[in-house]
Amino acid sequence: MTDNIHSHDHPESDRVREGGFTLWFTGLSGSGKSTVAHLVGPELDRRGLIVEYLDGDSVRRHLSKGLGFSKEDRDTNIERIGWVASRLTRLGGAVICAVISPYEETRAKARALVEEFGPFVEVFVRASVAECARRDVNGLYAKAFAGEITGFTGVDDPYEEPSSPELVLDTEATEPEEAAALVLAKLEELGLVATEVAA
Numbered sequence: 001m002t003d004n005i006h007s008h009d010h011p012e013s014d015r016v017r018e019g020g021f022t023l024w025f026t027g028l029s030g031s032g033k034s035t036v037a038h039l040v041g042p043e044l045d046r047r048g049l050i051v052e053y054l055d056g057d058s059v060r061r062h063l064s065k066g067l068g069f070s071k072e073d074r075d076t077n078i079e080r081i082g083w084v085a086s087r088l089t090r091l092g093g094a095v096i097c098a099v100i101s102p103y104e105e106t107r108a109k110a111r112a113l114v115e116e117f118g119p120f121v122e123v124f125v126r127a128s129v130a131e132c133a134r135r136d137v138n139g140l141y142a143k144a145f146a147g148e149i150t151g152f153t154g155v156d157d158p159y160e161e162p163s164s165p166e167l168v169l170d171t172e173a174t175e176p177e178e179a180a181a182l183v184l185a186k187l188e189e190l191g192l193v194a195t196e197v198a199a
Contacts, residue, residue, distance in 0.1 A: 020089035021192050022114045023183070025098040026107060026162060027125030028154045029140065030132030032171035032179070033098040036125060039180035041096050047193055049094040054081050056099040069151050075106045082110025090117035094192075102153045104160040119192060122165040123183060129154045131172050166190070 023040070025033040034055055045051045060067065063080055067073040078101050085095045095114075101107050107122065114120040132154065133141035144152035151157045167186045169179045187193045 018092075019118050020092040020094065021119040021121060021187075022085045022089050022095040022097060023121045023123065023187070024085075024101070024107070024110065024114075025096070025123045025125055026101045026165075028127060028129065028132045028159055029100055030135045031125040031127040032169070032176060033100075033125045035176045036123075036169065036171070036179045036183065037096050037098040039176055040183050043180070043184055044094045044096075044187075044193065047196075049193065050092065051094045051096060052088050054085060054095060054097045054099070059099070069157075071103070075103065078103075078106045078110055079113075082113040085110065086113040086117055089114050100153055100159070102157070102159040104163065107162065119190065121167070121187065121190065121192070122162055123167045123169060123186075124162045124165040125169050125171055125179075126161075127171045 023037075025037050027033050037053065037055070041051045041053060059081055060077065063084065064077045067077050078099065081097055081099055081101075085097055088095045097110075101110070111120040111122070127135075129141070133145070136142070140149065140152065141155065143149045144155040153159050167183065169182060171179060174182070184193065188195045
């Protein structure tokens with residue numbers, strides 16, 4: 001237990017749950033998932049948690065190399081991430097996943113895998129296709145709009161918005177630092193991290 005967690009100082013409802021959890025950021029490419037995730041992670045680390053990132057791009061390079069972007073391959077990729085997240089959660093880690101994960105059914109499978117061992121906190125990072133395209137420095141949306149690439153989530157392949165996420169972040173109306181603060185507040189509310197007390 002970290003030095004800043006004192007369960008005996010809090011009423012039962014405010015106690016911090018010991019053990020791992022998975023924080024799952026889902027949203028369109030360019031919505032701000034990784035940006036917010038990498039602001040939340042260092043704060044969790046500062047509070048004494050063991051943090052591990054499973055970012056969509058790095059997972060595809062290492063864990064899911066060779067998979068394409070068909071629905072079957074996308075599902076396989078997300079199920080692999082869910083399985084790894086469940087193992088790390090079981091070991092007590094704070095697992096941060098930042099993946100498009102466009103299909104509700106596959107996200108539900110990832111949740112079920114994780115929840116065998118600890119909480120699954122789904123964060124829907126919401127931004128319009130137009131805004132995501134505006135932010136896209138690699139021009140992938142433009143290529144998708146022009147038909148140069150196909151199967152692009154949000155353009156010619158669906159993104160199924162979460163039906164009941166633990167948190168929704170509107171990154172068109174919220175700056176990344178504010179969004180990260182909202183995530184930390186939700187984790188505190190759920191009893192997954194200690195509430196910081198001002199000195």
